Amino acid sequence: MAPAAAASAPAGPASGRTRLGGMMSGEPLIRARGLGLQYGSKRVLDGLDFEIPAGRVVGLLGHNGAGKTSLMRALVGLTGHEGELSVLGLSPQRQRTALLQSLCYIPDVAILPRWARASELITLMAGLHPNFSAERARQLLKRTSVGLNDKVKTLSRGMVVQLHLALVAAIDARLMVLDEPTLGLDVLSRKAFYEMLIDEWCDGERSVLISTHQVEEVESLLSDVLMLSEGRLVLNIPLAEVDERFVALSHDPAAADAVAAAHPILRYRQQGQSAALFDGAPPPEVQALGQRMRPSLVDLFVALTRAPELNPTIPR
Structure with a gap:
């Protein structure tokens, strides 16, 4: 469990923008250029370019070994x-102490001490x-089945994850980074975790990278998606724009060759x-062969994270 964020700084220039910790208001919370x-x-990781602005819930997707955990470890220093990497206006490695005042991180191997209540x-x-609210944590715990006097060693895995989220979400932070937070949980525990995350932490100003x-369970929660394959960024798009770029067609078997x-x-x-799924609109005569669906x-x-030899559309 590693909460964190930016140190205080003087007001911004006369342009009217204000400085929030290590960054100017309106700047993205995360900016990467040529990240490797x-x-x-x-x-x-191979030449990643992306930005995450405030108020977004971003899904980081990719197969095992695609680079997801390596990217998250770089983000938290x-x-x-x-290459270049700025998180909350700070360098994650050089300014990690300041960063961890406004960033929350739950790794996939997060462990709480078993002896503790x-x-x-x-x-x-x-x-x-300094930015943790004990009262807020107690309020968040009321949404779970975890009691204040319960010891970690008596809790199920799902309850431990809920307790962990309550502790982290009680930090007044601007960015939360979650690496497989519901790994090994049953579907009800996963649903409870994400409901608590969205209801109690996402407020339109803070961002979450998950x-x-x-994939199916988080799609309805996300505003954006970053997709990695073999360390490369193969998709970086708001979900609202998926229908504009990608076209899915259902069609009769007789039209398969065309x-x-x-x-x-x-x-x-x-x-x-x-x-069939297309990146961009297929020719009109092909579209006429099927019924358009939402991809x-x-x-x-x-489509985008298969082995490169099976998917020539992935840039090499």
Whole structure:
């Protein structure tokens, strides 16, 4: 559990923009330019360019080994990197202490001390973090089945995750980074976690970056998606723009050859029907062969993160 953010700074220039901690108002919370990372001979991040503004819920998607955890570790200052990276106007490595005052981080291996009671963890957090609200944490716990006197060792995995979120969400932060926060939880526990996150933390000003494999479950929560494949950013788009860029067509089997000739990025079946997914609009004569559908995030994930030899559309 590693909460964090920006140190105070003087007011901004006479342009009217104000300085909030280490950044100017209106600036993105995260900005990456040419972000890269290499472990030995393996290139785990390769030239990432992206921004995350305030008030967004961003899904970070990719198969195991795609670079998701490496990116998150770079964002919170746990690993070095190539290129430019600014988080809340700060350098994650050089200014990590200041960063961790306004950034919350729950890694995929987050562990709470088994001997501690929930009330003791609240007291501990209040003494460690200047932006932590004990009262807020107690209020958040009321949304869970965790009692103040419950010890961590008596809680189920789902209850531990709920307690962890209550502690982290009680920090007055601007950015939350979650690396597979619901890994190993049942569907009800995952639903409760995300409901609490959206209801109690997202307020239109703070942003959340969520890495997860449960693509279908988080799609309705997200405003944007970053998709990685082999360390490369293959999709960076607001979900509201997916329908504008991608076209999915359901079609009769008899039209399969004509549809395939238009080079869709994915051919699949949906509800028993043949379907094809295109990056951009196919020719009108091909569109006339089928019925347009809304492409799902799962379909895009499959199309864009398959092995490169199976998907020539992924840039090399």
